[in-house]
Structure formats: structure tokens, C-alpha cells
Amino acid sequence: MNNSSAKGKLNSSGWEYYGQKRPDFAHKPKEGQESVWDYPRPPKLVxxxxxxxxxxANKIIGRSMNAIRLLETASPPTFYLPKTDLNMDYLKKTTGESRCEWKGDAIYWNIEVDGEIAERAAWSYPQPKSEFSKIKGYLCFYPAKAFCYVNGExxxxxxxxxYGGWIxxxxxxxxxxxxxETFL
Structure with a gap:
């Protein structure tokens, strides 16, 4: 691919979009909507x-009105919930880790309810980088592995x-x- 013909997420210096200017291929938000292309890079917490x-498995794993939303260019938000708003009896730390250039090292959690298991259904950052210290003690869930709702939606x-974004x-x-092809 040559960069002059690319719609463009990457160029020779790396990521091209940082939330300052919405690319031509991005959908224009209507009233009450947000474009993921207006979110910043590095991400911000809200x-x-x-x-x-x-x-x-028909059990409430968590209910919170104290979430932290992470907003990052090109990705739907992720919602981090404090452990105090989760039923930790259903959450078991599991194997595996990953690294985020912004947040640090993540660990994963299974959801286990009455013999049903959703493997690696949530993640957390036990020691997030200082800019993301607000999410220490919070977990985020993959909406493909559990039913997730925002104000009933x-x-x-x-x-x-x-990815674990919430659409x-x-x-x-x-x-x-x-x-x-959307980005390239």
C-alpha cells in the first residue's frame, strides 16, 4: 500500500488520527451521538x-452508576466498573496478560455462575500507569461474553x-x- 492512495489509518510515522480532525470517511454524528473519530489519542478517562x-447466566454480575468511560480514537468506549459495584463471588482471576501502551499491564477474569463459565470475559489493570490510575480497582467487560447495558440499552x-468496545x-x-479496508 502506498500512503498517497490510502484513506488512511497508518502512515510511515505510525497512527495518523488523534481526535483533532475527523477523517473524511468517518460518519457524521447526529444530535446526541459521538464519533469515535473525535476521541483523543492517547485515550482519556471520563x-x-x-x-x-x-x-x-441470569445473574447480575455488576450494577454501577460510578463507571469510568475510556475514550480512544477509532474505538467505541469501554466502561470500567469499580469492584465495589461487582459481585466478585462470580469473578475469578484467570491466566494470561496483555499490555496496553497507555494503560499498562492487564490481567483477565472469568465469570463463573452455577457451572457456566465465560472465559476471559473481563479485564483490569492492577497497576495502571499513573495517567490511568483512576481505573485501578475497576474491571471492564467484553459485551460479546456477557450482557452489558448502558441505561437499559x-x-x-x-x-x-x-477489542472490548461498547457500541x-x-x-x-x-x-x-x-x-x-475502511481505514486503509
């Missing part, structure tokens, strides 16, 4: 007082299977994880 609900998972009617994209 408190969110809407009701966030996590359900698995059922969340759609971010496409691609890797609601307020979010417009295209979002990272959709066809690479």
Missing part, C-alpha cells in the same frame, strides 16, 4: 453516572473479536475492528 449493568460488541446508539464510526 466519569459516567449512567446505570451500567452486567448480566451473565443492550450494548453491541465491537467487531473483530479482539450503543450514541456511537458512530466506522470503528476499529470493522473491515480494514
Amino acid at each position: 466519569t459516567d453516572e449512567r446505570e451500567i449493568l452486567i448480566i451473565f 443492550h450494548v453491541k460488541p465491537q467487531p473483530g473479536g479482539f 450503543t446508539k450514541e456511537i458512530v464510526g466506522p470503528v476499529k475492528g470493522e473491515s480494514d
Whole structure:
């Protein structure tokens, strides 16, 4: 691919979009909507007082009005819930780690309810980098592995299977994880 013909997420110096200017291929948000292309890079944390609900196997895993939303260019938001608003009896730390250039090292959690298991259904940052210290003691859930709701709206998972973004009617994209041709 040559950069002069690319719509463009990457150029020779790395990521091209940082939330300052929405690219031509991005959908224009309507009133009450947000474009993922207006989110910053590096990401920012925003408190969110809407009701966030996590359900698995007909059990409430978490309910919070104290979430922290993480906003990052090209990705739907992720919602981090404090452990104090989670039923930790259903959450078991599991193997595996990953690293985020911004937040640090993540660990993963299974949801286990009455013999049903959603593997690696949540993640957390036990020792986040200082700029993201607000999410220490918080977990975020993959909406593809549990039923997640924002103010009663059922969340759609971010496409691609890797990312954990939460898509609601307020979010417009295209979002990272959709066809690479959208960005290239």
C-alpha cells in the first residue's frame, strides 16, 4: 500500500488520527451521538453516572452508576466498573496478560455462575500507569461474553473479536475492528 492512495489509518510515522480532525470517511454524528473519530489519542478517562449493568447466566454480575468511560480514537468506549459495584463471588482471576501502551499491564477474569463459565470475559489493570490510575480497582467487560447495558440499552460488541468496545446508539464510526479496508 502506498500512503498517497490510502484513506488512511497508518502512515510511515505510525497512527495518523488523534481526535483533532475527523477523517473524511468517518460518519457524521447526529444530535446526541459521538464519533469515535473525535476521541483523543492517547485515550482519556471520563466519569459516567449512567446505570451500567452486567448480566451473565441470569445473574447480575455488576450494577454501577460510578463507571469510568475510556475514550480512544477509532474505538467505541469501554466502561470500567469499580469492584465495589461487582459481585466478585462470580469473578475469578484467570491466566494470561496483555499490555496496553497507555494503560499498562492487564490481567483477565472469568465469570463463573452455577457451572457456566465465560472465559476471559473481563479485564483490569492492577497497576495502571499513573495517567490511568483512576481505573485501578475497576474491571471492564467484553459485551460479546456477557450482557452489558448502558441505561437499559443492550450494548453491541465491537467487531473483530479482539477489542472490548461498547457500541450503543450514541456511537458512530466506522470503528476499529470493522473491515480494514475502511481505514486503509
